[in-house]
Amino acid sequence: MSGGASLQLFAVAGLPMVQPGDDLAGLLAGALARQGLALQEHDVIVVAQKIVSKAEGRTVDLATVTPSARASALAAEIGKDARLVEVILSESERVVRTRPNLLIVEHRLGFVMANAGVDQSNVAPQDGVHRALLLPRNPDASAESLRARLAQASGARIGVIINDSFGRAWRRGTCGIAIGAAGLPALVDLRGRPDLFGRILEVSIIGFADEIAAAASLLMGQADEARPVVLVRGLDWTLPPTNAHELVRPEAEDLFR
């Protein structure tokens, strides 16, 4: 998992407010350079989903949305804006659970999550219109694109994770998870390795990218003190890189959807 005996996490400061069409890799490289953070082997850059989505222009003006009959009926049932429900459904494979003011869906990328990740917080109003922000179209591709650009500039083998705060079954409170990843193994499979006493570990597949995403969330904050980029230093890995899609449990092995 980790080669050293310590980890350091640095919030990357000085990023401008991200706008649609921005060159996010260029903004990140500039912010890292201004902070004197030269990327090193096995550094991981964790980027909040919101700024990736903003750079990719994944906003929807709800005033332009015409809800379907299905969205209107569901919105009335759970007490949400029908246009917002329309957007959520358009991002979803199917509805998993509903309750008043709660809509848990399977996102088209397989994530089981509230509101398909469609978010109205921290989105700049334009002409007085509060827009909704969708998840990146392909967060693994976005992570790979950022990784390639940042690795090219530094020469180091690095990882990039795009994280988001997810609610969870059985537990209260959100936790950062990886919705996109590149350059590092999303899962670390220890099965078949001996434990401290030579007994073979039976079940030990670690959600490596999710644990990194959660760690970075501790520094990111959520509101007025938002810090959307975190550098994690001190990790190590030997397995080949995969991506965050590997963290999505296929429906056939999932007992809870």
Place this chain on the structure above:
Amino acid sequence: MSGGASLQLFAVAGLPMVQPGDDLAGLLAGALARQGLALQEHDVIVVAQKIVSKAEGRTVDLATVTPSARASALAAEIGKDARLVEVILSESERVVRTRPNLLIVEHRLGFVMANAGVDQSNVAPQDGVHRALLLPRNPDASAESLRARLAQASGARIGVIINDSFGRAWRRGTCGIAIGAAGLPALVDLRGRPDLFGRILEVSIIGFADEIAAAASLLMGQADEARPVVLVRGLDWTLPPTNAHELVRPEAEDLFR
């Protein structure tokens, strides 16, 4: 969430193999001192469940267990050792899901988890007998006991988390979570705070202790390189301390058990 712009995590080295009856707080204080780590305000010590359970003598020799008829029937159904299933059921409120070689229960403390946390890895064989290790009887009380002892020695207000690796609904791979906590808020509730654009955040309760637990897991490792104690430095909090029981979603608000 975090006052500073960086976090440091240190694996605490040099802890001896923990034995039943050991004074774990004393062992931790000694290991910290030998490493020159003087505890500071808002430091968090994360301790792996296994060494807490070991110190508390939470081992069961399966040879001494007589399975009930219920345990035997369930064991035959899913292909596990009936004595192990008996121990698991004795730690559980109820069975949530079963599949061949998989037993997900609601632990008596409310955790929805595989095998009620009963673990046969990293437990020293005694007289050739591989023992099973149960979760601590009351992990929040264990965390509070460690916190009180370590805080007394240092004078600093610190947090203590007892973590374990849990499987998750919908996602592959385990992630560290907090089964016990003291001295820090397990949840950080940002509801009602304005976002970057003055819009009120609707749903933002962060699983603070779980994110810390996941971060520490990155350094702990699972097998031959196990490092069961991690110091997390650089966090900040203003809410009053709670404990990890706060992270357990009450059954009445849970849609997935």
